[in-house]
Amino acid sequence: MGSHFLISVAPGDSLPIYRQIVEQVKAAVAGGLLAPGDRLPSHRDLAKEIVVAPLTVKRAYDVLENEGFVQTQRGRGTFVATDGIDSSPDANAELETRLRALIRHARALGLTETELARAVRDEWRKRKGART
Amino acid sequence: MSAVVELKDVTRIFDKGIGVMHVDLSVEAGTCLALIGPNGAGKTTTLRLVMGMLKPDSGDVRVFDMDPRESPIIVKRRIGYVSEDQPLPPWLTPGDMFSLFASLYPKWSTERALGYADELELPVGRQLGHMSTGQRRQAALIGAIAHKPELLVLDEPAGGLDPLVRRTFMESVIELLGREGTTVLFSSHQLDQVERLADRIAFLNRGKVVLERSAQSLQEEAVRVLADGVDAEGLREREGVLAVRKREERVAITVLAPEEDARALVEDRLGGRVVQSRQLGLEDLFVDLMRGTR
Numbered sequence: 379m380g381s382h383f384l385i386s387v388a389p390g391d392s393l394p395i396y397r398q399i400v401e402q403v404k405a406a407v408a409g410g411l412l413a414p415g416d417r418l419p420s421h422r423d424l425a426k427e428i429v430v431a432p433l434t435v436k437r438a439y440d441v442l443e444n445e446g447f448v449q450t451q452r453g454r455g456t457f458v459a460t461d462g463i464d465s466s467p468d469a470n471a472e473l474e475t476r477l478r479a480l481i482r483h484a485r486a487l488g489l490t491e492t493e494l495a496r497a498v499r500d501e502w503r504k505r506k507g508a509r510t
Numbered sequence: 511m512s513a514v515v516e517l518k519d520v521t522r523i524f525d526k527g528i529g530v531m532h533v534d535l536s537v538e539a540g541t542c543l544a545l546i547g548p549n550g551a552g553k554t555t556t557l558r559l560v561m562g563m564l565k566p567d568s569g570d571v572r573v574f575d576m577d578p579r580e581s582p583i584i585v586k587r588r589i590g591y592v593s594e595d596q597p598l599p600p601w602l603t604p605g606d607m608f609s610l611f612a613s614l615y616p617k618w619s620t621e622r623a624l625g626y627a628d629e630l631e632l633p634v635g636r637q638l639g640h641m642s643t644g645q646r647r648q649a650a651l652i653g654a655i656a657h658k659p660e661l662l663v664l665d666e667p668a669g670g671l672d673p674l675v676r677r678t679f680m681e682s683v684i685e686l687l688g689r690e691g692t693t694v695l696f697s698s699h700q701l702d703q704v705e706r707l708a709d710r711i712a713f714l715n716r717g718k719v720v721l722e723r724s725a726q727s728l729q730e731e732a733v734r735v736l737a738d739g740v741d742a743e744g745l746r747e748r749e750g751v752l753a754v755r756k757r758e759e760r761v762a763i764t765v766l767a768p769e770e771d772a773r774a775l776v777e778d779r780l781g782g783r784v785v786q787s788r789q790l791g792l793e794d795l796f797v798d799l800m801r802g803t804r
Contacts, residue, residue, distance in 0.1 A: 387706075395706070422688035425688055429681060
């Protein structure tokens with residue numbers, strides 16, 4: 379359990395703890411530390427390991443599930459989603475290229491970093507609503 | 511879910527000043543509520559009311575749907591309680607204390623108590639009077655959790671504990687929350703501990719609950735906006751505005767609202783321009799909130 383990746387949360391961050399967990403699981407998936415089909419520790423086990431309230435971890439898992447990163451199978455546990463996530467090096471390089479192009483485009487339009495980030499986030503949230 | 515602890519419009523005033531005024535709080539089964547606020551805000555008074563150690567002047571205190579003053583023994587058996595200034599008989603050893611607790615609590619497990627003592631390297635054969643403050647606190651903590659209480663009431667439980675003991679203690683509380691469905695009500699000045707443990711946070715100031723929210727939404731709904739072209743005059747009285755600070759020609763406004771709404775407030779209703787906005791950490795929020803509600 380939890381043997382192939384580490385999560386550590388930092389109270390005092392402007393990011394709430396459940397968000398920190400979400401981001402770290404996503405990073406572990408993107409970085410290949412977690413592969414599709416891998417099982418995550420139960421929310422109670424992870425809660426004890428990283429010393430946060432069990433409901434906080436539960437909430438993080440719920441968010442990950444809503445965003446399609448993990449799937450919970452009743453009675454079996456929570457697993458990294460097998461569909462829709464491609465974390466191969468090629469896929470990551472492709473994303474990076476597209477990001478660079480996007481930033482160039484945004485600069486040309488006179489957008490600031492914050493404005494671009496907001497646009498990305500708004501679009502992301504719209505899609506999140508559409509996929510569930 | 512049902513409430514394990516419920517305070518309805520509870521007031522208790524002391525001769526020397528405010529205790530608590532018109533406090534409404536409830537703690538759902540299996541969740542953890544943290545009380546935070548400056549010294550003298552009413553945290554200890556609230557916890558003592560829950561324990562039935564104080565009688566409210568008015569209002570209702572219910573624990574397990576009972577009045578803790580009418581049914582003190584039944585209620586207390588189901589609670590683990592630790593306070594900062596808890597008196598423990600100095601002539602007892604932790605071992606004696608555990609035997610005593612075994613006769614008080616039907617669900618007491620001396621084996622579990624000794625297990626915790628072992629983990630904390632607490633000398634169970636030494637008299638409490640000959641121990642350090644930290645060790646006495648450890649003994650009290652073990653006394654509060656070894657009967658797997660349905661409700662844990664902790665008044666500033668981390669005060670005077672070293673980081674290692676504090677961590678072991680937090681782990682046992684999390685274990686109780688996760689495995690036993692224990693409900694937790696605690697007060698603390700240690701905001702990192704609050705962030706780790708609490709599902710909900712109540713801010714107390716001058717005897718009143720000034721804000722109570724889920725810990726998770728709290729940070730996402732507390733935002734500081736740096737704005738141009740906003741008149742700082744009268745801003746503080748606007749609803750949701752917690753603090754206003756002038757920085758040369760710009761104004762930093764702390765707003766209790768999701769980031770989008772906070773930006774909209776500045777741009778649409780105050781006619782200013784948002785330079786920057788960011789969510790606040792718990793400590794910044796605490797400071798702005800306490801200064802704002804003086």
